[in-house]
Amino acid sequence: MISVKNLHKYFGKLEVLxxxxxxxxxxxxxxxxxxxxxxxxxxxxxxxxxEEATSGEIIIDGxxxxxxxxxxxMIRREVGMVFQRFNLFPHKTALKNxxxxxxxxxxxxxxxxxxxxxxxxxxxxxxxxxxxYPDQLSGGQQQRVAIARALAMHPKIMLFDEPTxxxxxEMVGEVLTVMKNLAREGMTMVVVTHEMGFAREVGDRxxxxxxxxxxxxxxxxxxxxxxxxxxxxxxLSKIL
Amino acid sequence: MNWQLxxxxxxxxxxxxxxxxxxxxxxxxxxxxxxLLMAMCRLxxxxxxxxxxxxxxxxxxxxxxxxxxxxxxxxxxQVLNFQAPDxxxxxxxxxxLALNSxxxxxxxxxxxxxxxxxxxxxxxxxxxMSQTQSMLYVILPQAVKRVxxxxxxxxxxxxxxxxxxxxxxxxxxxxxGKIIVGRTYQPFPVYIMVALIYLVMTFIISRFVNxxxxxxxxxxxx
Numbered sequence: 001m002i003s004v005k006n007l008h009k010y011f012g013k014l015e016v017l018x019x020x021x022x023x024x025x026x027x028x029x030x031x032x033x034x035x036x037x038x039x040x041x042x043x044x045x046x047x048x049x050x051e052e053a054t055s056g057e058i059i060i061d062g063x064x065x066x067x068x069x070x071x072x073x074m075i076r077r078e079v080g081m082v083f084q085r086f087n088l089f090p091h092k093t094a095l096k097n098x099x100x101x102x103x104x105x106x107x108x109x110x111x112x113x114x115x116x117x118x119x120x121x122x123x124x125x126x127x128x129x130x131x132x133y134p135d136q137l138s139g140g141q142q143q144r145v146a147i148a149r150a151l152a153m154h155p156k157i158m159l160f161d162e163p164t165x166x167x168x169x170e171m172v173g174e175v176l177t178v179m180k181n182l183a184r185e186g187m188t189m190v191v192v193t194h195e196m197g198f199a200r201e202v203g204d205r206x207x208x209x210x211x212x213x214x215x216x217x218x219x220x221x222x223x224x225x226x227x228x229x230x231x232x233x234x235x236l237s238k239i240l
Numbered sequence: 241m242n243w244q245l246x247x248x249x250x251x252x253x254x255x256x257x258x259x260x261x262x263x264x265x266x267x268x269x270x271x272x273x274x275x276l277l278m279a280m281c282r283l284x285x286x287x288x289x290x291x292x293x294x295x296x297x298x299x300x301x302x303x304x305x306x307x308x309x310x311x312x313x314x315x316x317x318q319v320l321n322f323q324a325p326d327x328x329x330x331x332x333x334x335x336x337l338a339l340n341s342x343x344x345x346x347x348x349x350x351x352x353x354x355x356x357x358x359x360x361x362x363x364x365x366x367x368x369m370s371q372t373q374s375m376l377y378v379i380l381p382q383a384v385k386r387v388x389x390x391x392x393x394x395x396x397x398x399x400x401x402x403x404x405x406x407x408x409x410x411x412x413x414x415x416x417g418k419i420i421v422g423r424t425y426q427p428f429p430v431y432i433m434v435a436l437i438y439l440v441m442t443f444i445i446s447r448f449v450n451x452x453x454x455x456x457x458x459x460x461x462x
Contacts, residue, residue: 077368089360101367149363
């Protein structure tokens with residue numbers, strides 16, 4: 001579903017990604033962990049070209065990202081993204097946030113889009129918040145609306161960029177629950193997170209990144225119980 | 241002090257004030273359209289759009305409006321070699337005022353658009369929206385709210401600066417006053433009335449701007 005080969009990314013002279021290779025299969029839930037500054041968010045953002053790769057190859061669902069013939073907007077329709085800071089549209093209600101892209105990008109009719117948006121709000125447990133503006137929602141609620149907004153495009157892949165890092169501790173659970181359900185339904189997911197409990201419980205595979213490369217990867221069991229690389233060991237010993 | 245003259249000059253001055261308002265309204269509304277388009281060009285990655293826009297803004301902000309009025313009013317017919325129609329000075333005044341306020345409004349819109357968090361366009365783009373869709377449905381509606389107060393200031397500034405078109409013999413508020421002074425040789429009573437009329441107009445506009453600002457801030461218009 002996602003194939004990354006020898007991905008390099010520079011910000012000016014700073015090399016943030018130093019040759020990342022990864023294969024992610026359909027319905028797989030891959031959790032990316034690592035210290036801050038390790039390049040994990042940049043890696044994720046390269047997958048829908050919010051950051052442009054300096055060199056290397058990224059293929060999403062058979063389509064190469066860095067090919068000039070590729071219309072990036074067509075790929076982004078299929079790749080949902082959830083941000084650390086939610087990025088809901090503050091001038092639109094929860095319902096309108098969700099409807100906007102299906103109507104404008106997919107050309108869905110208003111009624112159909114509204115009905116689907118309400119279904120999605122129910123799915124994330126916020127059916128009563130349809131007409132509420134983002135600034136009246138808690139962080140956890142905003143993030144759940146943001147997930148619903150991404151799902152409204154019926155993406156084949158969902159990217160999560162530290163979705164719980166900006167939340168108060170008591171709100172982390174409600175967002176993780178939504179993500180767990182999504183994983184159970186068979187969504188292909190790439191999740192950058194510091195939630196090791198989530199990684200252990202939901203992840204099919206864990207990638208540990210440090211200093212711009214994937215240092216170690218394996219099942220959550222292997223990574224958390226028996227890390228082989230000293231850098232993985234040192235990172236896990238600090239946070240677990 | 242001849243208050244009698246102040247009072248008796250009011251009808252003529254109000255006649256001129258109406259023209260002042262007309263010039264300002266046309267200039268600022270065309271300036272808003274120009275400014276919006278130019279701000280888009282200015283923010284474009286394409287050099288053939290952003291460079292001309294930057295030159296336009298630099299020129300019209302960097303030269304006096306008085307010079308711009310003379311350049312367009314007298315210079316344009318000469319250099320473009322066309323027979324100026326009878327109302328040419330009126331047209332030239334509007335062109336100069338619109339281009340001048342357009343330059344300031346370009347900067348207002350540019351700042352407004354750039355003040356919107358980058359996460360907003362990233363969210364829009366990640367949903368598959370094109371750059372234009374993201375601008376239209378996500379960025380601009382938020383930017384417009386922030387642009388209202390500086391646009392109000394621009395309107396007030398333009399209302400006062402429009403007095404410069406008197407050099408092109410447009411009989412707006414200031415020139416109406418000058419004409420009365422020329423007839424009566426009584427500058428103070430007339431010019432003080434001219435000043436008061438400007439003051440009343442700018443005062444009303446600034447209250448109106450405050451009111452719209454508060455309504456937007458209260459979030460009942462999104």
